Amino acid sequence: MKFRILTLIFVLLASTKLIGCSGETRIASPDENREASVRSDSGILVLSILDAGGENLYTVNTGASDFQRWSIEWLNNSELLLRSSDTGPVIFVNQPDGSWGKVNPLKKLSPDGLEVIYAYWNNYKEKTLSLSILQAHGDAKAAFIVKQKIETQIVVLDLVNCAQWQGNNNFIIKTGNDERIFTKDQDGIWVEKMVQNLRKKKPLV
Known part of the structure; x- marks a missing residue:
């Protein structure tokens, strides 16, 4: 009986692998x-x-x-x-x-090619966003070092293409309902600028 069960399991696994490969x-x-x-x-x-x-x-x-x-x-x-x-x-x-x-859709190169936004979750369960700003380093092509890390409480359900550059000194984070705008200050540090709600306002009745 035990031999028959083992044989049946082997056949099922083999069939599954065959279907997956073909x-x-x-x-x-x-x-x-x-x-x-x-x-x-x-x-x-x-x-x-x-x-x-x-x-x-x-x-x-x-x-x-x-x-x-x-x-x-x-x-x-x-x-x-x-x-x-x-x-x-x-x-x-x-x-x-x-x-x-x-x-890599999680990494976005700036128009001038000097910085990269790398988006990832700092809490996978809650889907809260973290950003690493990478800066071009030396003459090596595609060589970047971490310039700044930003941990936020922004909830982003889909990281793919959530970050979009607007010129070289601004970028936006799309959350689905909102756009969060980040800008570079006079010291070259990235800070959040404003929050723009994209939800359609309900007409007053």
């Missing part, structure tokens, strides 16, 4: 000119981007596990967002020259 998820871009294909290769997600005729434009091993929670969606016709509970979010971007690259 399964494929496909999703079309908004204009339907491209299609993203995600398949599992030995438990790791492999992403391919195809044109309307089915020709492969880009393939990458994402490093994300198929055995963890993940999702994929087109943000627009040129940006594809992969969320993974083990590797975090990544956006695959169609470059002007036609090639594809990937960016």
